[in-house]
Amino acid sequence: MKRFSSSALAHGLLWQLIGTLFGAGLITGIRAIMGLELTAKFFFTEPAWVLGGFIGAISFLFGSGVTSDWVKWARGIDTPEHHEEHYSGWEKFVNVSLDHKVIGIQYTIVALALICIGGTFAMIFRTELAASQLQFLTTDLNLFGQNGPQIYNTLMSLHGMIMIVSILLGISGIINYVVPLLLGAQDMAFPRLNAFSFWIAVPAAVLLLSSLVLGGFDTGWTGYPPLSSRAPVGVQMFFMGVFVAGWSSILGSLNVIVTVLRMRAKGMNAMRMPIFVWAAIATSIIAMTATQFIGLAFQLVLFQRLLGMGFFDPAKGGNPVLFQHLFWFYSHPAVYVFILPGLGVISELLPVFVRKPLFGYRWIAMSSLGIALVGFVVWAHHMFTSGMNEYLRVPFMYSTLLVAIPTGVKFFSWVATIWQGKITTPTPMLFVLGGIIVFLLGGLSGPPNATVSTDLHLHDTYFIVGHFHDTIFGGFVFPFFAALYYWFPKATGRRMNETLGKIHFWLMTPSFLIMTFGMMYVGLLGMRRRIVDYDPALGLDTSHLVLTICGFGIAISVAIFLYNFFNSIKNGEKAEGNLWNSRSPEWQVPSPMPMHNYDQPFEVVGEPYDYGLEGSQYVKFSSAPAKSKHK
Amino acid sequence: MRHFVAVGIWVIVLAVLTYAGINASGLATQMNPVVASTQAVSIDSLWHGEMVVLSFLFALIVAPITYSLVVFRRRKGETGEGVHFEGNTSLEIGWTVAPLVLVVVFAYWGAYSLGETRRVDPNALVINVKAQQFTWTFEYPEYGIISKELHLPVNQQVVLKMQSADVIHSFWVPEFRVKQDVVPGRVTEYRITPSLVGDYKVRCSELCGTSHAYMESPVIVNEIADYDAWIAEQKVIAEEAGKTPEGQGQLLTVKNGCVGCHSIDGTPLTGPTWLNLYGAEVELTDGTTVLADDAYIAQSILEPNAAVVKDYPSPSLMPVFALTDEDIANITAYIKTLK
Amino acid sequence: MSHTQDKSSALGQGVVVFVYLAILSVLEYFVAVAFDATSILIVVAVVKAALVMYYFMHIYKLNEESDGDEHSYAYKTGTNRIGLWLFLLSDGFVFAGLLVMRSNLLGLTRPPLNQLLGLGVTSVLLISSFFMNRGETALAYGDVKAFMRNTMITFILGLGFLLGVVLVEWRLAAHEGLIASFGNPAVGPVGAVFYMMTGMHAFHVLTGLIFLAVVWNNARKGLYTAEKHYPAEAAAVYWHFVDLVWIFFYPALYLIGKAIAI
């Protein structure tokens, strides 16, 4: 306990609290001088909460010590190039580490924690939805100053945003852990920035969650004004949480791109990089640029609320639809941020388990970039009914449908990869296959949304909810689990239990498929999104009950996974060799991975996926001591 | 070769099975709720076409994967690797171009269908719609009628000119298929030609606050004769009501959407019921009680936050209504009658 | 091309580029005052931006081959350069978003601001960029003293710009009726757009000033040499970036379109 309370995490959280109170107190003091109101429903006034939240997040960073090297640099003090690890065991993960492997695991753990929190919220509101009428989120309920339907809206909105943040952290986790290993680098290009990108996500999560007790926000994760400009203070915490998490994403992506450009092993030219690296690049390009738009959009609403600036307020000459453009300019490309790494994991793992080269490497690599780039020009497909300029709907329909082409290239290439392989199906491969099929369902439910006239019916119904749970699970959740099962031995030297892994898969997949099919079904029948209660006359009670039961099925399977995960760290079967018989460089050295990665540098001498080619080799380790050369 | 023939058959079988499955759940030939507008016809036919193509595409991917999993799985004791081939450019080009063609077809189809739903009839009947948290109000400008129900004549195009008083709402009647947001600060248009007599509901489909789920109002499609009768009846009611203060007050409460939150029969909605309100002692959040007289009602309308009723969230959910003294007097007169 | 010249011609190049930029700015001003030519203004801004990116921010250095040891200062500098430019690209999206907002809400109108004052603050920022470039060039030839002197001038001019915008321009704008009162921008989109854009830019100027102060102080401590001075270079590039943003914001706020009467 003592060791925890002196950790960077504990210090950071303490300082965040102090910073928040300080900031809020400061504003309250200023207001006292100006003779304004000092307290409001949630004790402090809104400006006080906003400044408090902001200073709190900054205090966290200074308090946790992740910025201390930079402060030293600014004062002209040099710091050692290589940061040695001061901690061991679990303590490594609650303190600042500059090692990309530790940071990758930190990201992953936080992502899992957020999935659990977001998932628990989903289970709460799914239970409410199990039957029509209000069950327990009734209007007389009063929790955190919100009545039942309001709590529903808050939970639903938080579920959406927390899950999205957890995806962003989850992909950062995998990318951070794996990319330097695949490239043969000792670390990321900017290790301190890397640590900063992770630690900034922690206060962001705290900010997001704090909105729950500050009146919540009933706007959905999209936060459209004017509703969000009228919501309780909680919405400000939500805005700031997303803004801060956005910086994590931006800086992390920047680091990935530079790492790939500058840190590759000798001989690893663009077309010999493991395919996952291409996916990481494509994702990072989007995350690094487009994220600024959601930050800006939320900032504008934040200022509109604080200072009455009428950006989106029609009464003051503003334009509510402008917000939607700014928001979706990020949030559409963001959905490709979620999936590209996942699809990269699928492409990376498939050859290993079918013992065949990846079919059409170049095409798959380019399709990632293609999805990323086309993804920038499709955003208005979320706004077909929004009252934006009518004539824009047709070009956006075309561009949206175009994404099907590079995505299709991936699917067809995977099929060709599997064809005539020697297929084995251990747990990671099961999740890869599950991911392919689930993502296919999600992807194929995209074109009906994209063709404008059908979207007029589908928009804002559970059909859309079904569509995106399919794409997100297929493109992120399934591959994420595949990656965890696959690289777990690399990180720990032990493997996760196969039986539990298979139970996890065989419980989650059918539950999930029934759940999303059910969502699409009720959506077509007239079930709107974001409603706490539905008209019994629609006759959807049975379907919703099934949906809820399947939701619990997923939750149980995740609980089994969590048990397996944490139990295997200590008790898993030892697996120190090349467990999956992979050609990838990280599997050529014993697990767990040593502190500064490869003891000897390697050189790329062949194609990455030449399974089945007699005598071929991907990497060759030189016997020279560890001072890897560039190129 | 044997494998290709086998998988080809399996693709076709699976495609048919997929389509049959979708059809069995009732989702293939139409987007399920009954078709009640001409616009829905073209939308549903596009949907049906998509279901056919998508069933095939689904099978095209899933069939070879499942086939491989069975036929090419590594058998017990087997070692060795898969067949070594790295790619095939003409295949890649093929499966880039074929979907491109499909995309163009889809997009053409989509644009065509959109055009169908937007076809303008110059003689369309104009109805003004006002959306606010959490009610719909319909105004028939030609007749001076204001109603909480939307009555439409069958087979006659109507255009709804929609405005919002507060946040974004969205007008959706599932049976009509079409949906359109109602955005504050502008007038959006919703064009529909009802084709089937019946009772439907408009369901607000853009999250607009706590009671978004309950923002539903009846939409009634009538035969022309019944519709005309309803109009005539409403005209009389409106004229009659306009003669007395409480009648005017009632019209005002409909026009301003008060009745979306306040029931007149005791059911609790977003706001307290008005039944037996006048003259009662009202408990407030701050613990005090106040007599519901003319002044209190006027204050409740002009400054909802000044006195919030016990058990209701503060700040009040009720928007400020800047009504004239005369209007308020009329509304008060109306509330007085609710015993 | 230019990185092999000697010191005086490098400094001379700075002067020439500065003169071009100044001429373009004046031209821009007169074009805007004389006729309504948005497209010309955009072209001029793009040309100015290109000049700044190439000659002041040395974008070509991204392409410099720094082969050899991964742990050498030169190699790491190359890595850092890419990192910084990617950051600027990302940050550029914020400003692009603000320009989108401006064109959506204001279209071909502009806030009723004093155009001469705009030209004034723009010149101050431009001159500061000139001195920044001189300082950096001097440092590249090992002249730390000159670097400190020029950075100090840059700092003072930058501070002048910041105060000019926040204390003079914001106050004047309040008088013009863009907002209800100083500190309460609760009026229509014109005021909102103006304060948001200038505010976001001013925030970047502020961070730039802090950055300049830090490198000035470290230069004083003797941490920089002709070969090793990447932080100073980064501060300079960042400062020019802030200028670059203003190259677009200035016409967007002061020149393009008709002034709205409030």
Ligand code: HEA
């Ligand atoms: C991981 C996330 C993810 C992914 C990958 C996608 C992928 C796609 N999405 Fe989805 N989408 C979301 C997440 C995602 N989406 C979310 C979260 C929302 C809701 C946001 C909210 O409102 O809260 C949403 C909403 C959404 C809408 C708005 C609906 C509405 O609110 O009205 C639309 C409309 O066009 C759309 C379309 C598409 C399309 C065309 C694709 C395409 O990229 C799919 C491409 C893939 C395939 C088509 C399958 C494989 C291809 C082939 C086998 C080749 C041959 C196929 C053809 C020629 C068709 N999506």
Ligand code: HEA
């Ligand atoms: C990563 C993304 C992600 C994930 C994984 C999920 C997972 C789930 N989601 Fe989804 N969802 C979204 C992203 C996601 N969702 C988004 C973006 C929205 C839109 C929000 C909006 O409209 O604004 C949405 C909206 C949404 C809705 C629509 C709400 C509405 O419109 O009113 C529904 C309804 O059924 C739903 C259900 C579920 C369910 C049942 C799961 C299940 O899979 C969850 C399973 C449960 C777990 C994974 C948790 C496991 C928990 C434990 C094991 C217990 C341990 C707990 C602790 C230690 C605390 N979600």
Ligand code: CUA
């Ligand atoms: Cu109105 Cu939802």
Ligand SMILES: [Cu+2]
């Ligand atoms: Cu999208």
